[in-house]
Amino acid sequence: MPAPLLIMGMHRSGTSLIARLLERLGLFLGMDKDANAEARFFRYADEWLLRQSGGAWDYPESVHLLLTDGTSAGTSAGTSAVRGLAVRYLDGLMASPYVIRYLGWRRYVRWRKPANLPIPWGWKDPRLTFTLPVWLDLFPQARVVYVLRHGVDVAASLQARQRMLVAQSERAMGEKRPFYLRDWPRKRKGEGFTNSLRCATLEGGFSLWETYLQEAAGHAAVLGDQLLELRYEDFLSDPVPHLLRTAQFAGLVVDEGMVARAVTAVNPQRAYAYRQNPALQAFADTVALRLAQWGYTN
Secondary structure, three states: OOOOEEEEOOOOOOHHHHHHHHHHOOOEOOOOEOOOOOEHHHHHHHHHHHHOOOOEOOEOOOHHHHHOOOOOOOOOOHHHHHHHHHHHHHHHHOOOHHHHHHHHHHHHHHHOOHHHOOOOEEEEOOOHHHHHHHHHHHOOOOEEEEEEOOHHHHHHHHHHHHHHHHHHHHHHHHHHHHHHHHHHHHHHOOOOOOOOOHHHOHHHHHHHHHHHHHHHHHHHHHHHHHEEEEEHHHHHHOHHHHHHHHHHHOOOOOOHHHHHHHOOOOOHHHOOHHHHOHHHHHHHHHOHHHHHOOOOOO
16 A cells, blocks of 8 residues: 655645645545645644644644653653654544545545555645654655745745734624624634734744744655655746656656646746745845755845
């Protein structure tokens, strides 16, 4: 049975685009997915893993407390036990009826577990950048596609999304103000007025981008040929060869004609979009040295 393909990278970096294209070429990414091409079953699992250490997608660093093997200086002996429990729990979850959300009824009845699928399968989630070691405990042969994008474009996209969500919340509060307390149960569970206060500023989003890239670089150093790095801008400039290589890495049987048809809607103008905005270009100038550490110019 094929090992899963895991698609990771910083949020707003093009992971959704790559996932959708690979799905079009035959990669099974799940039946129940959100607007970002993320299988809800695995996204919820990754969110749960981050919460075990008090983390979240925009403050993910604390997951290291969960991942530590317990033998390093300054760590407690209990951390390895918690990681082991998490792995056992997820393994059981993928053999339970809950996995119908990913497999769908027909595949569940026939195969029962994702690991039994006879076709290329996997999932996409930016949070994998931090939860990957746990999944590798379960799937040591998993292949990883790592997508990265210019940090200023990422920070600008995160800030734009944050502003949109706040504006939507302001409109909703104005329209439903006499009944706003009815939303309290959902607000209490985390469905608040904002997606990430950290990403309300360009510096906040940029620093989060740096955090994700640093984490991914650690995985790349360990995984070697098991990880494929794909720069968003390189992909947009010449999508066919990059997607062909990625699809083959994913175990898909494709040819250049199939790939060419899949990328007809790819828009190369999305590369380095910040250069069209003087304010974003000015911000890029202030972080030029930090960008250069990751092979990007301003």
